[in-house]
Amino acid sequence: MWADMQRSLLDAILDELIPPSEDGRIPGAGALGVAEFFPTAEAYAPDPMGAVQTILNAVSGEFVALPRDEKVAELKRVEAACGQAFETLIRLAYMGYYSRADTRPYFGVGAHPIHPTGYPVERESAALMDQLTAPVRARGKAYRDAK
Amino acid sequence: MQNEPVDVLIIGAGASGAAIAWSLLETRMRILCLEQGPRLEDRDFPSRDDDYELARYGKFSCDPNVRGLKQDYPINADDSCITPVNFNAVGGSTINFLGHWPRMKPSDFRTKSLDGVGADWPVDYETLAPFYDMNDRNTGVSGLGGNPAYPDYKPELPPIPIGKLGQTLAKGFNAMGYHWWPSDVSILSQDHDGRQACVNAGTCDLGCAAGAKGGTNFTYWPMLENAGVELRTEARVREILVDDSTGFATGVLYHGSDGQVHEQRAELVVVACNGVGTPRLLLNSTSKAFPNGLANRNGMVGKNLMFHPLTGVAGVFDEPMLGHEGPMACSILSQEFYETDPNRDFVRGYGLHSGRSTTPMTYALGGYGIDNPIPWGAEHREIMDNVYPYLAGLTVVSEDLPEEHNCVTLDPDLTDSDGIAAPKITYRLGENTRKMLRHGEEQAKEILLAAGAKKVLSKNDDKVWWRAGWHQMGTCRMGDDPETSVVNGWGRSHDVKNLFIVDGSIFPTAGAVNPTSTIQAMALYVGDSIKTNIETLFD
Ligand SMILES: Cc1cc2nc3c(=O)[nH]c(=O)nc-3n(C[C@H](O)[C@H](O)[C@H](O)COP(=O)(O)OP(=O)(O)OC[C@H]3O[C@@H](n4cnc5c(N)ncnc54)[C@H](O)[C@@H]3O)c2cc1C
Ligand code: SF4
Numbered sequence: 001m002w003a004d005m006q007r008s009l010l011d012a013i014l015d016e017l018i019p020p021s022e023d024g025r026i027p028g029a030g031a032l033g034v035a036e037f038f039p040t041a042e043a044y045a046p047d048p049m050g051a052v053q054t055i056l057n058a059v060s061g062e063f064v065a066l067p068r069d070e071k072v073a074e075l076k077r078v079e080a081a082c083g084q085a086f087e088t089l090i091r092l093a094y095m096g097y098y099s100r101a102d103t104r105p106y107f108g109v110g111a112h113p114i115h116p117t118g119y120p121v122e123r124e125s126a127a128l129m130d131q132l133t134a135p136v137r138a139r140g141k142a143y144r145d146a147k
Numbered sequence: 148m149q150n151e152p153v154d155v156l157i158i159g160a161g162a163s164g165a166a167i168a169w170s171l172l173e174t175r176m177r178i179l180c181l182e183q184g185p186r187l188e189d190r191d192f193p194s195r196d197d198d199y200e201l202a203r204y205g206k207f208s209c210d211p212n213v214r215g216l217k218q219d220y221p222i223n224a225d226d227s228c229i230t231p232v233n234f235n236a237v238g239g240s241t242i243n244f245l246g247h248w249p250r251m252k253p254s255d256f257r258t259k260s261l262d263g264v265g266a267d268w269p270v271d272y273e274t275l276a277p278f279y280d281m282n283d284r285n286t287g288v289s290g291l292g293g294n295p296a297y298p299d300y301k302p303e304l305p306p307i308p309i310g311k312l313g314q315t316l317a318k319g320f321n322a323m324g325y326h327w328w329p330s331d332v333s334i335l336s337q338d339h340d341g342r343q344a345c346v347n348a349g350t351c352d353l354g355c356a357a358g359a360k361g362g363t364n365f366t367y368w369p370m371l372e373n374a375g376v377e378l379r380t381e382a383r384v385r386e387i388l389v390d391d392s393t394g395f396a397t398g399v400l401y402h403g404s405d406g407q408v409h410e411q412r413a414e415l416v417v418v419a420c421n422g423v424g425t426p427r428l429l430l431n432s433t434s435k436a437f438p439n440g441l442a443n444r445n446g447m448v449g450k451n452l453m454f455h456p457l458t459g460v461a462g463v464f465d466e467p468m469l470g471h472e473g474p475m476a477c478s479i480l481s482q483e484f485y486e487t488d489p490n491r492d493f494v495r496g497y498g499l500h501s502g503r504s505t506t507p508m509t510y511a512l513g514g515y516g517i518d519n520p521i522p523w524g525a526e527h528r529e530i531m532d533n534v535y536p537y538l539a540g541l542t543v544v545s546e547d548l549p550e551e552h553n554c555v556t557l558d559p560d561l562t563d564s565d566g567i568a569a570p571k572i573t574y575r576l577g578e579n580t581r582k583m584l585r586h587g588e589e590q591a592k593e594i595l596l597a598a599g600a601k602k603v604l605s606k607n608d609d610k611v612w613w614r615a616g617w618h619q620m621g622t623c624r625m626g627d628d629p630e631t632s633v634v635n636g637w638g639r640s641h642d643v644k645n646l647f648i649v650d651g652s653i654f655p656t657a658g659a660v661n662p663t664s665t666i667q668a669m670a671l672y673v674g675d676s677i678k679t680n681i682e683t684l685f686d
Contacts, residue, residue, distance in 0.1 A: 017523040021532060043205040072524055090520055091512060098508030099198035107507045108536045109471050115194040115356035118346025119472040121308045123336065129291060129306070132314065133328070135321045142296040142326045144486045146253035146261060146271065 001039055006056055010035045012064045013055065016071050017093045026106045029097045037096025044095055051088035058082050149410045153179040153377075156399065156413035158384045158428065160184075161239015163650040164419030165367035166282060166667040168376050170674025174681070178376045181401055181411065183383035184218040184236035187364065192356035194348060200508040207353050209243050210614050211235070218381065220563040220570070222423060224616075227574035229454050231423045231616035237380060238364030240421060244617070245351045245476030246360045247500070247661045248288055248331040250279055250297065250668075254486055255658035262487045262494045264548055264579075265656040269627055269636030270672065272298065278668040278675070285370075286361040286667070287339050290331035296482040307336045307345060312468040312539040313478035316501045319598025320481055330477035330500075333361030333664070349503060351475045352515070360474075380404070385567055386432040387416055387441050389643065394436055395685070396646045402565045415645045415677075415684075419670070422452065422619025422652040426555040427570040429623070442623070442640040442648075447633050449556055451549035451621040453657040456576055456611040458584050459502070459514070460591040461540035462600025468539045470504025475515075476661075478503055484590060485659060493582040497545040497659050499591055504538050507531065516612040534604075541594065543587030545580050546659035549621050576611060584611065618662045623652040637676035638669070644685040649673050 002010065011030030018029035041048040058078045063071060079086045097103055101111040110119065124132075136142075154176035157164045168178055189195075193202030204213065209232035211219035216235070224230035234242040253272040258265035276298070283303065292301030306329040309317065313329070320327035334351075337344045345359040358365045372378060381404035388397045388410070398412035418425050426449035430440040440448050481499040488496070505515050511531065513519035521530050553574045561569040592603045626632025629641035634653050640646040649670040651662050658665070677684060 017527070019525060019528050021528060026528075026532070044201070075524075087520075090523055093523075094511040094520060095201060095204065095508060098506075098511055099201045101197045104507060107531060108467050108469070109506055113195050113197055114199055114348040114350050115192065116346065118348035118357070121310060121347040121472050123305065123308045124314070128314075129329070132317050132321070133291070133293075135324070136326055136328065137293065137295060139324070139326070140295060142482065143252050143298070144254040144261065146257040 002035065007035060008064055009056055009059065010052065012071070013059065013075065014093055016075055017090060018097050029093050032097060032100065032103070034093055034096035037099070038092060041092050041095065045088045045092055048088065048092055051085040054082055054085035055089050149412070152398070152412035152414070153177045154413065155179070155415050155417065156181065156411060157417045157419055158399065159239060159419035159421070159424065159650070160237045160363070160368065160378060161419060161421060162241050162363055162663050163666050163670040164239070164417070165363035165371065166670035167417055167419065167649045167674045168371050169285065169367050170671045171677065172371070172374050172376070174678060179411070179413070180376065180378045181382040181384055181399070182237055182378065182380050185380050186237045187242065187354060189356065192354040194350045194353045194356050199350060199353060200506050202353055203509060207243065209234070209352060209617070217564045218383070220424070220427070220567070221561055223558045223561050223569060223571040227572040228576055228611055228613070229456060229574060229616045230614055231572060231619050232614055233421055233423070237368055237378065238362040241362035241663065242354050242364060243352045244362070244663060246332050246334040246474060247476045248290070248333045248664045249480060249660035250331070251658040251660055251665045252297065252485065255656060258495065258656050264494050266549065266624070266626060268655050269625055275665070275668050275672060276300070278671040279664060281671055282664060282667045286333045286366050287335050287342065288331060288333050288361070289336035291329045294328040296326055296328060296485070302331055304336045304339060307332055307334055307477070308347070308473055309478045310469060310473045310503070312470050312503055313501055315464065315468065315539055316541070316594070316598050317479055319594045320483070322597040323594055325481055325483040325594065327479050327481040330480045332474060332477045334474050334477070335359045345474060347473045349471045349473055349475050350506070383565055383567070384428060385565065387428065387646070389434050389436055389441065391434060391436045394643060396643050415647070417647045417649055419650050421650050422622050423555050423570050423572070425648060425650055425652045426622040427557065430557050431568055437642070442633055442642045442646060444642050445630055447624065447631065449554045449622050450551045451624055452553040452555055452572065452574055452619070453547040453549055453621040453654070454574070454616050455544050455618045455657060455659065456547060456580050456584065457542050457544045457615050458588060458606070458611055459540050459542045460588055460595065460603060460605040461538045462595030462598065463534050463602040463604065464537045464539060464600055467536040468504065470538060471506055473503055475505070476500070476502050484587065491586060493579045493586065495546040495548070495579070495659070497543050497583050497587050499587065499594070500542040500544055502540060502542050504535070504540065507535065510535050516614040518613060539595070539598070539600070541591040543584055543591060544659055545583045545587065547580055547657045548577055549624070549656060550577055555622050581609065618651065618657070620651040620654040620657050620662060623648050624655045625653040626655060638673035647673060647677070
């Protein structure tokens with residue numbers, strides 16, 4: 001799908017949009033392979049590949065080799081110059097990254113499809129509910145009559 | 148093509164269409180429901196997929212303009228700060244609704260006499276109470292009895308868990324001395340009536356693959372079809388036909404699943420297409436007798452569109468709030484600021500809802516109902532790692548007042564896949580609502596801090612959520628005066644004596660609670676009134 005050069009450039013951009021965590025525990029979007037999401041994203045943006053290409057064309061050829069702060073500055077420049085395409089790139093990068101089951105647990109959310117198992121959550125005991133609602137009940141009626 | 152005539156023709160198989168069909172079952176009349184959408188099969192629910200969150204931005208978006216499916220109609224909302232959202236299938240918008248189930252309050256039916264705004268309803272809370280109960284029994288409702296914000300009633304099933312997030316916020320409300328209560332929900336907290344209890348999956352907007360949520364696809368429709376009600380799907384009504392000499396509705400023309408236009412005749416026509424779909428259909432139904440749209444002699448069809456404009460504030464806490472565990476919308480509800488208080492600079496009021504937090508993708512893209520992605524780069528990392536898991540939020544859900552300039556009309560150019568004119572929304576936020584939302588934001592901040600939030604995130608930009616036109620009301624209001632209302636006190640058109648409307652478009656005012664339990668209670672009430680008045684129904 002992508003020429004090697006383009007793919008490494010896109011990966012480098014994606015790793016700046018969603019960077020890895022400092023301790024390396026959570027991978028960035030480039031390393032995770034989010035680039036592969038774009039060709040499948042027709043349902044979520046009118047021309048996903050067009051938007052990506054616009055950004056790839058706009059970014060400096062030196063991008064991959066730049067130090068991090070300069071990469072960020074370069075992306076800010078491109079964001080200002082190619083607003084719409086950049087916005088599409090961001091939205092799709094977020095979709096590609098967070099739609100992967102393996103990213104959800106980093107944020108405390110289950111990797112599993114959410115049905116049929118869901119999550120085990122205990123109902124509060126009647127005693128706890130009584131205790132929590134006691135001040136509300138003690139204040140008494142809280143609506144207006146409308147006769 | 149013509150079909151055999153029926154006694155009752157209901158248009159729309161959502162919340163209200165299903166409820167009135169149930170009410171009319173005992174009459175033994177022949178009932179047919181035409182629904183433009185399909186039936187959803189188990190495999191259609193995206194929550195069984197690994198990448199389930201993506202569906203929210205595609206085929207299961209709540210926004211018909213995003214879904215763009217054959218059965219959807221586009222909505223031009225360029226002149227509105229809120230876009231209407233819905234679902235078009237058997238079950239209607241109860242497929243993707245969130246199951247929050249508060250009732251309206253006694254004062255909601257009397258805003259004109261109590262506060263000098265809006266309009267009084269021809270019915271009151273007491274009249275509706277038995278129909279709320281009846282509908283709750285058919286739907287399966289969980290909650291905690293004894294809520295001091297209502298006249299006494301008790302949900303049949305125990306409450307769903309309010310979770311860590313609900314418990315935390317409850318402490319904040321208690322510290323401020325404010326009202327709150329576990330939300331009533333049309334979600335099963337335990338197995339009930341052959342249906343399975345909620346598994347706390349948290350993606351109720353993607354349809355409930357467990358069948359625990361009270362969508363009419365799980366509640367009323369199985370009962371109705373067993374009892375012989377005919378449900379014809381992929382049948383989109385183009386227009387309601389009238390006999391120009393008698394002024395009575397005679398039936399409809401609809402586009403069937405075979406791509407052909409069919410005629411269906413009926414003795415009585417019930418419109419249940421939701422607060423945008425109903426005025427759209429009436430405005431599209433022109434004739435010699437009704438050149439400006441059916442039942443629209445006074446020009447009121449489509450006027451007084453009301454939503455529940457909302458905004459949100461979130462607190463960042465020290466511990467993970469586990470907001471993704473449990474039904475999406477409902478944990479606790481405060482009605483501390485619901486009723487009019489002369490010391491405030493607005494009339495009527497709002498509710499503070501503790502929506503649970505959304506899943507990571509939705510949060511990163513701006514939150515449910517909002518298109519505003521969070522920043523990229525280092526800030527992104529910081530927000531997702533150190534803010535998102537620790538969030539508990541409050542949503543300010545305000546009462547909208549009826550204003551004639553907020554309306555549904557027909558778009559001159561836009562059409563659906565059958566070439567039928569699409570609705571156009573003209574809507575701006577009233578000054579009263581704006582003040583209410585500002586007040587709500589300030590209160591919510593204080594409550595979150597009292598609950599222990601170390602930081603409060605609030606937009607303060609005077610904007611409401613865009614994709615929050617979940618509740619569409621007022622566009623064919625009921626009333627005793629034929630000059631100022633479209634239907635009478637029991638849902639019958641003033642102009643067309645065998646035409647009834649039963650969805651939220653008949654609400655004269657909006658209250659500040661999610662409307663579906665009231666919409667269905669009203670549909671049951673209209674059904675009951677039809678039965679009571681059967682001898683003189685068309686006089
Ligand atoms: C995302 C979301 C969340 C929500 N959450 C809540 C909540 O928590 N609590 C709550 O109380 N409410 C909630 N709502 C609102 C609730 O879903 C609606 O109030 C309720 O479904 C309205 O019932 P109705 O019968 O008027 O319309 P619907 O349930 O929308 O049904 C109307 C039906 O009519 C059909 N129709 C329309 N036009 C035609 C035509 N020309 N021909 C044939 N068929 C037609 C449609 O396809 C649809 O199936 C939510 C809504 C959404 C979208
Ligand atoms: S959280 Fe409960 S009600 Fe919501 S979709 Fe899951 S099982 Fe259904």
